[in-house]
Amino acid sequence: MLNSEKKKVSISVKTSPADKEQAAKIFDNLGLNLSTAINIFIKKSIVEGGLPFEVKDPFYSKTNQTELNRRFKKVNSNQDLHAHHLLENSEE
Numbered sequence: 001m002l003n004s005e006k007k008k009v010s011i012s013v014k015t016s017p018a019d020k021e022q023a024a025k026i027f028d029n030l031g032l033n034l035s036t037a038i039n040i041f042i043k044k045s046i047v048e049g050g051l052p053f054e055v056k057d058p059f060y061s062k063t064n065q066t067e068l069n070r071r072f073k074k075v076n077s078n079q080d081l082h083a084h085h086l087l088e089n090s091e092e
Helices: 017-029 034-048 062-076
Strands: none
Touching: 017 034
8 A cells, every 4th residue: 555545634525414414324324434435435436537426417308308399399389378467566
């Protein structure tokens, strides 16, 4: 083992108390503590050269995009359009 690998440094991560508790329970069930789990994440990220899982916005999912395109086509062809009326301000 290299000397640089023997030294350890601390990092600080901010999260909500609820998220910390949930993660700690999950990792505990796997026989890990938070520190070990975070170190596994870091090592796996290094091996992968990035995050070890895909991060994506569900807005761009194929299902959502298909539905949005269907609705845009209806609007463009003036199908199933309903007039919306603004509510009058009762304080005036």
